[in-house]
């Protein structure tokens with residue numbers, strides 16, 4: 001692709017959150033033209049894009065309207081909740097969908113990607129079953145056992161997810177999952193609880209005309225199914241890295257196309273277990289904004305445009321920690337920014353989301369240290385200085 005590459009390209013971003021914002025910045029640094037799309041006005045990526053559109057990305061008609069209007073060269077999904085059948089149609093019309101329309105279709109629902117990984121590719125995952133009613137959930141809980149982890153098949157960032165310890169908790173977990181489910185499906189996945197030692201994201205870069213390459217694994221910690229901290233490098237063995245890379249290669253080859261994938265694994269004493277993947281930059285990968293010569297957004301862009309990635313360099317012990325809102329508000333401001341930035345090798349991203357709700361991610365602190373523990377402490381110290389206030 002790079003032989004005939006002419007810039008700028010017209011890029012339509014479907015989803016305009018914090019990950020999209022950093023991607024737009026990377027794309028614009030190479031002069032590209034970006035149309036940022038999301039369901040609400042003034043979303044983070046819209047603030048730095050050339051133009052924006054507010055639509056329902058689950059509506060085929062809305063997607064048709066904005067694609068016809070802008071005629072993009074590339075459509076780059078940034079979230080899962082998109083009418084992906086429509087993306088297949090755009091792809092057939094000659095627009096490049098990243099990584100492929102099929103990949104976005106497989107990963108928007110947990111059941112599709114799980115079936116691909118486990119049934120078709122034979123990759124080890126947590127034992128799992130599905131349920132579409134409370135009764136069915138009670139039944140499959142007997143097979144999977146307790147504790148188990150319950151998630152709506154359509155959700156992300158831990159929405160509707162809970163750990164179920166006994167029969168008594170099943171009904172509450174069902175109601176919570178259905179309330180947190182995106183779209184109109186009443187389907188949940190019930191998974192064996194994996195008692196892992198560490199979770200990692202393996203950022204996997206699939207290129208059009210060059211071999212797949214990997215970033216050094218990123219370790220992370222989650223609460224309520226949502227990312228709290230991430231760091232790089234991680235203390236896993238060469239053998240574990242090789243196992244994770246082989247699995248990531250297998251799944252991303254099956255999905256095809258080009259771009260970065262965030263491939264998630266549970267690492268136990270004896271196993272590396274595939275969890276799920278995002279065919280786009282990953283929230284835990286925000287640590288690469290400080291930890292690598294090329295961050296995950298720049299890598300995504302280069303892979304999409306077919307530009308070379310001559311080297312990925314890890315710059316030493318680094319960490320990220322999230323800044324979460326506590327309250328509902330549409331007039332928030334940040335205090336303590338100067339204090340947070342007073343330590344060397346600490347940086348911040350405040351996303352500029354126009355409103356807050358409890359646990360909404362509003363920013364991230366980034367830090368480097370002499371070792372991972374020090375980097376994590378510095379990132380968390382910066383977070384503790386930031387106060388989100390309302391007018």
Ligand SMILES: Nc1ncnc2c1ncn2[C@@H]1O[C@H](COP(=O)(O)OP(=O)(O)OP(=O)(O)O)[C@@H](O)[C@H]1O
Nearest residue numbers: 126149155156157158159191192193194222225276
């Ligand atoms: N089977 C499991 N056993 C133990 N912990 C689990 C299991 N499934 C999920 N978790 C925990 O919940 C977190 C979120 O799960 P998962 O990645 O499936 O959800 P998600 O909503 O897709 O999150 P995101 O969109 O942020 O990637 C995991 O990173 C892990 O910490």
Ligand SMILES: NCC(=O)N[C@@H]1O[C@H](COP(=O)([O-])[O-])[C@@H](O)[C@H]1O
Nearest residue numbers: 015016017018019020156157283360
């Ligand atoms: N785990 C997926 C993830 O982190 N996605 C990121 O969060 C945004 C939605 O945030 P919001 O819910 O605060 O609008 C998305 O647009 C994306 O940038």
Ligand SMILES: [Mg+2]
Nearest residue numbers: 157264275276
């Ligand atoms: Mg996940």
